[in-house]
Amino acid sequence: MEELVTEIKKKEARYSFFRQAAKRLWDTRSARIGLFIVAFFVILAIVVPLAFPYDPKVDSNLAMKLKPPSWEHLFGTDQLGRDVLVRVVHGAPISLRVGLTAVAFGLLVGTFLGMIAGFFRGAIDSIIMRLMDIMLAFPATLLAIAIVAMRGPGLNNTMFAIGIVSVPGYARIARSAVLALQEREFVSAARAIGAKPMRVLFRHILPNGISPLVVQATLNLATAVLEAAALGFLGLGAQPPQPEWGAMLSDSYKFLTIGAWWPVLFPGLAIMLTVLGFNLLGDGLRDALDPRMIVKSRYF
Amino acid sequence: MLSYIIRRILSLIPVLIGVSIIVFLFIHMIPGDPVLAILGERATVENVERARHELGLDRPLWEQYFLYVNKIFHGDLGRSIRSNTPVSQEMATKFPATAELSIFAMIIALIVGLPAGIISAAKRNSIFDTTVMIGALIGVSMPIFWLGLMLAFLFSIFLKWLPFSGRLDSTIILPIQTNFLLLDSLLAGNWEAFKNSLAHLILPSLALSTIPMAIIARMTRSCLLEELGQDYIRTARAKGLKESSVLLRHALKNALLPVVTIIGLETGALLSGAILTETIFSWPGIGRWIYMAIQSRDYPIVQGATLLIALIYVLVNLLVDISYAFLDPRIRVQ
Numbered sequence: 241m242e243e244l245v246t247e248i249k250k251k252e253a254r255y256s257f258f259r260q261a262a263k264r265l266w267d268t269r270s271a272r273i274g275l276f277i278v279a280f281f282v283i284l285a286i287v288v289p290l291a292f293p294y295d296p297k298v299d300s301n302l303a304m305k306l307k308p309p310s311w312e313h314l315f316g317t318d319q320l321g322r323d324v325l326v327r328v329v330h331g332a333p334i335s336l337r338v339g340l341t342a343v344a345f346g347l348l349v350g351t352f353l354g355m356i357a358g359f360f361r362g363a364i365d366s367i368i369m370r371l372m373d374i375m376l377a378f379p380a381t382l383l384a385i386a387i388v389a390m391r392g393p394g395l396n397n398t399m400f401a402i403g404i405v406s407v408p409g410y411a412r413i414a415r416s417a418v419l420a421l422q423e424r425e426f427v428s429a430a431r432a433i434g435a436k437p438m439r440v441l442f443r444h445i446l447p448n449g450i451s452p453l454v455v456q457a458t459l460n461l462a463t464a465v466l467e468a469a470a471l472g473f474l475g476l477g478a479q480p481p482q483p484e485w486g487a488m489l490s491d492s493y494k495f496l497t498i499g500a501w502w503p504v505l506f507p508g509l510a511i512m513l514t515v516l517g518f519n520l521l522g523d524g525l526r527d528a529l530d531p532r533m534i535v536k537s538r539y540f
Numbered sequence: 541m542l543s544y545i546i547r548r549i550l551s552l553i554p555v556l557i558g559v560s561i562i563v564f565l566f567i568h569m570i571p572g573d574p575v576l577a578i579l580g581e582r583a584t585v586e587n588v589e590r591a592r593h594e595l596g597l598d599r600p601l602w603e604q605y606f607l608y609v610n611k612i613f614h615g616d617l618g619r620s621i622r623s624n625t626p627v628s629q630e631m632a633t634k635f636p637a638t639a640e641l642s643i644f645a646m647i648i649a650l651i652v653g654l655p656a657g658i659i660s661a662a663k664r665n666s667i668f669d670t671t672v673m674i675g676a677l678i679g680v681s682m683p684i685f686w687l688g689l690m691l692a693f694l695f696s697i698f699l700k701w702l703p704f705s706g707r708l709d710s711t712i713i714l715p716i717q718t719n720f721l722l723l724d725s726l727l728a729g730n731w732e733a734f735k736n737s738l739a740h741l742i743l744p745s746l747a748l749s750t751i752p753m754a755i756i757a758r759m760t761r762s763c764l765l766e767e768l769g770q771d772y773i774r775t776a777r778a779k780g781l782k783e784s785s786v787l788l789r790h791a792l793k794n795a796l797l798p799v800v801t802i803i804g805l806e807t808g809a810l811l812s813g814a815i816l817t818e819t820i821f822s823w824p825g826i827g828r829w830i831y832m833a834i835q836s837r838d839y840p841i842v843q844g845a846t847l848l849i850a851l852i853y854v855l856v857n858l859l860v861d862i863s864y865a866f867l868d869p870r871i872r873v874q
Binding site: 370371373374375377378379380381382383385386387389390391392462466469470473474475476486489493496497499501504505507508511512515516519520523 | 555569683686692697812816842846849850853
């Protein structure tokens, strides 16, 4: 009976923490805007491919090439006569998939490494964190570009590269969270009742240190979408004729000189809005979850 | 102080060894046989074997690494596969263009970002503050290559105010000494060349400066706001100092410390941003060189240029750390 009561109390406490955080998030106007933007692109990415299947390989109509925006083609047409709006909309699932996969990869690997380093200290800690320092000696975008340049272009290598360069960020945050939490009473209590190290680490420490990681992951989604677009623009990410936003920009920017601004403007706006959405949401989450700890981890 | 600097430099040694290992391993990240990837599938067996021997790929991995490091210490970064010129030689001709662009971009970022952050903090929650913060958020959310293209479209193609590509009009003759064209034109006393190279510099450096500018503005504002809540500020105000003097002489001094760190970290963003910006504006620097090398699979160039940028990044952050210790005595003691 007592166990049940404590269980319920525990649930209530957690519920109220997340409910409070959710309320704080919703009460911030900028975070709300971010949430709407992200929700819009997520719905777009899920619904559009199902409702309007699109095959980029057969999409071309040279008679209609480079037509400015009109009622028929709201965003105009590109150099192969393809509707820019259709391609921008179908680019959403690609960008979100790349962002989510890369972030999930970085988050899992980085958190695992950071937690192990912080928990076991000693030689393991030194080796892991020195390795992270070495990776941080490269500007992240440059390292991602170099990795894909070597591995060969394509979406899989893009996701891998963007994910791997984000690992040190998560590792540092996870490590410092573990160091801070390890001294707390609930961890000593768990140890005292004989919990094994891995259980202490993943059942007790991880759930309590997850807030800054969630914030970092959200902000990292913004960076990942930007980096994926940059790689696409350099011809390293998604390959034509896939409607990836960065690749679309790279395909059509040569036509700016003849005045065709629309195939460049709209994919860029889509990138910017998506990134803005994740940034707003991430900033809001940071304020809602844990204002002090995370500001530092983002900038230092 | 000296012992701090020495400790800081010594701590770089393992990092630099690690960096060299990662860059060395690049060539082994190429899927399949790197020699075939470089020479193409139709290369003859003798050519493949010769290239393998020349690249040292027929030796054990550790031996290859030591050879690689030995070469780096002798300034040898290998040869370009396409042009067969030494990578270090090409690098030396490209580097000043990138340095000029990056320095100019950082200056723009500081000139705009610092005052914007200071005024935003002083006039917290005003229309100015909101505008700057929204602007800064959009700044960090924008793909700089897209901003560059839009600026180019507006100012060079549509309004025809500024040139779109290159560093200098081909009609202007300028003796090259330092390859920093602004400096060279001043040395030659050639005002026309100075104006022309400045005009070429504006758009790419503006595009490149947006992200550091936005981050500097945000950081200055938040650090300044934090300082303004401290006790010593209350004391300064209580003794009747003018608000401008409280802000600029007392708070700003302390708030600038973290901003210095940001400047160091943003050098990395500038150097990787240069790959995109230089590609768009046909700026003949390291960035465009990397882009061309990627297109033509000239791996030694990608390797050499990545190593160079990582080295610069590490050195700039070393300088930042040292200057930080000068500015804040607490760091030295730790």
